[in-house]
Amino acid sequence: MPIPLTAYLIVAAILFAIGVYAVIAQRSAVMILMGIEVLLNAVGLNIVSFWRYVSPGDYSAQIFLIIIVTIGAVEMGVGLAIMMLLFRNRRTVQVDKYEDLQG
């Protein structure tokens, strides 16, 4: 029995929900970064399953996926560089320790 499109979309939606939860609830900046990666994977799964079921003849959606994967890698690179910088200056990447900017 072929797997329907809905099944893929539900998995992607669950990934998306996990990602949003991680971004909101995690306190460590590295874990938040992981959450963002999960969010991007939800996007990737969504676009590929739409491509397969909606317009399998047109490969442009795969380019979209490559862009998303690249963005994930770039974001990881820049994000970890920022975390390293923060850790060097403050010895912590717990986001709730960063509370000087208020008013």
Next chain:
Amino acid sequence: MGGGHECPMELWAILPELVVAGFGLVLVPVAGWARGRVRLIPIWASIVGLVIAMGLTVRMLPWEPMAVFCETYAVDGFGTVFKLILEAGALVTLLICLGYFKNHPLIAHAPLAVMFSTLGCMGLASCLDLGLIVLFLQMLSLASYLLVGLVRDDPLSNEATLKYFIYAAAALAIMAYGLTFLYGLTGSLNLNRIGALLNTGDAGVWIALAMGLILVGYAFEMTVAPFHFWAPDVYQGTTAPMAGFLSAVPKVAAFAGLLRLFLSIFPEGLPGWPTGIAIIAAATMILGNLAALRQKRLKRLLAYSSIAQAGYILMAVAVSAYTGGALDAVGFYLAVYLFMNLGAFTVAAQLERTVGTDSLSALQGVGRISPWPSAVLTLCLLSLAGVPPLSGFAGKILLLTAAMDGGLVWLAVVGVINMTVAIYYYVAVIAQLYMRPLSPEAVPVQTGLYYHVSIGICLAGSVVFGVFPGWLLALTRFLPKMVH
């Protein structure tokens, strides 16, 4: 990204982008090894590059709308006008940097990030493809992370970078998720083809979901409620020129991107859009203005003021598909907003560089010892407040007229009430400058040639277009020329 057929390399159509990208890329190694006086090469070269790009962009104004690179990229009046505004904003930012980072090693690195961020902004205003929207938005925010974190050993700047990075990355991912649904509903990544194929009748819920998720990404860059909370913290933590850049250039690009996406997909409008955007607009201006009332720091005050300004602009975005003058109003207001806001941030930069703080108490009585910067700040704040005959007044009239023509009279009333409340906190700053006794530790605000040039441009923008709005409206009448 159309399937199968040949796509010619229409490089002539993206010459301004190529110039900005070329200058940015060539300057990367230069900024790496530049020492001493050579450190000034990147910033001067970037300024030259932006001026060339502006010249090339002006040349494209009268061109007929066309879609190039397999219909993924638009060359039309809409994109060209916004590209001009964005390039002007980047140019003024670089002039502020010339004064602010004088004798500072960062003067070599700042222009690169400004160039790449501007490139992302220009692309966002012109691209017609869902993939390119994500790509350019990412290019814009990636360079902006670096701009915010430019001063690496400052704890406040670090904190601002962390906040900006997390929110921007999450907003982008959420927006990309929304974009995939537009593809899923139509099987196309092209905005115009999505517009032609999308059946607004039976897919209403999915369209609403997709547009809601997409709005998250744009609302973040536009600093629109409820995704505005990062702006005050980030502006306070980063340097004043970069705060000015963030408050102007990416915001203009996000408005352009949102309008292009909406008007390409729903040229006839979308049921529920005016009401939805109107509610967001009202919430944004109310939250921004109320928070601005109790600010003690100039950059935070300008951040909340820029949030409120985004709310005013949204009034016309809400009716953009229904009223002829709405696009002109948005374009006009964004252009004058850029000038008056960057003018205010120029003075904030001068103040921060001289006194080391941007707290409003440092401004006490400064009007007496630094008449020129104080006068500029006064004029820019009055223009932001919408006092006639300054540009902000003309822009606000256009926005309110557009909202009323579109049938959103209640929103126009909320807007007017907000603008009246806002006058209070703008005038409070001006009173601080002129009415208070000079504090003993006050020093004259540093001036210099480059500040004068940037101030001159911003003042001209904040005053001239108020007296002669027709000059700017002659430019914004190219806006409705879009690829369809």
